[in-house]
Amino acid sequence: MKTRVLARDVDLGEEKVIGVMRTAAVAKGGRRFSFTAVVVMGDMRGVLGLGQGKAREVPNSIEKAVRDARKNLVRYPLRGDTIPHAVWGRFGASRVYLRPAAPGTGIKAGATVRSVAEALGIRNLLTKAYGSRNPTNLVKAVLDGLNNLRSKEEVFKLRGLPVLPDRDRPKLEVVEEIKRDQARREKGDKRDGRSGDKRDAKGPRGGTRGPRGKKGDAEAKPDAPETKAEDKKDAGGEAKA
Numbered sequence: 001m002k003t004r005v006l007a008r009d010v011d012l013g014e015e016k017v018i019g020v021m022r023t024a025a026v027a028k029g030g031r032r033f034s035f036t037a038v039v040v041m042g043d044m045r046g047v048l049g050l051g052q053g054k055a056r057e058v059p060n061s062i063e064k065a066v067r068d069a070r071k072n073l074v075r076y077p078l079r080g081d082t083i084p085h086a087v088w089g090r091f092g093a094s095r096v097y098l099r100p101a102a103p104g105t106g107i108k109a110g111a112t113v114r115s116v117a118e119a120l121g122i123r124n125l126l127t128k129a130y131g132s133r134n135p136t137n138l139v140k141a142v143l144d145g146l147n148n149l150r151s152k153e154e155v156f157k158l159r160g161l162p163v164l165p166d167r168d169r170p171k172l173e174v175v176e177e178i179k180r181d182q183a184r185r186e187k188g189d190k191r192d193g194r195s196g197d198k199r200d201a202k203g204p205r206g207g208t209r210g211p212r213g214k215k216g217d218a219e220a221k222p223d224a225p226e227t228k229a230e231d232k233k234d235a236g237g238e239a240k241a
Contacts, residue, residue: 002147007070010043015066016115019135020058032056038136039065041073042119049073050143052136077151081123084152089145093132096141101126112138120146 053064101124
């Protein structure tokens with residue numbers, strides 16, 4: 001369920017321009033062009049706003065769209081860095097299917113849906129778009145799907161049941177701890193100058209044994225011809241005798 005949010009209560013990030021459409025009006029003196037911009041803004045923590053602006057110049061239309069997006073901020077329920085459950089969104093001839101994904105999956109979506117997910121703070125999401133790929137209709141279809149999201153507390157309240165603890169919360173905490181440990185190790189390696197491959201510092205593989213054979217084979221090979229010559233001399237002496 002969506003909740004209205006004021007712009008002064010959140011720390012908004014940079015706006016993402018979904019698209020800029022040009023229209024022309026035929027007048028007596030020629031054609032007059034105008035531009036319509038579609039912009040999304042969010043705080044990457046569950047707050048998102050969609051805005052549209054129209055002007056004679058592209059920068060002015062984007063500026064109007066940003067002001068409109070700041071007036072239409074909405075908070076959507078998230079579960080970690082993904083959505084709570086799968087939803088369908090529809091607008092016009094566009095349909096989009098949003099599905100939660102496991103940590104490390106990433107955002108599997110097109111440029112339009114990806115911009116909305118990144119502004120909202122979603123890092124793992126599976127999507128599929130059907131029908132029209134018009135950017136404006138597709139963004140509104142995504143927002144329609146986000147409006148259908150329900151948090152666990154809302155679902156239990158509608159059913160008249162007590163809220164149970166989240167079974168996956170310990171798993172999410174472990175994943176976040178692993179990510180923090182990896183980030184700390186990477187920072188430590190860069191600080192100590194160990195960011196390269198450790199194998200390069202040791203040199204090529206093989207060491208003293210060489211590419212083939214066991215250690216000591218190279219030392220035994222020079223003695224082999226002398227042994228064969230002695231065997232021939234012994235054989236010749238026996239034949240003369």
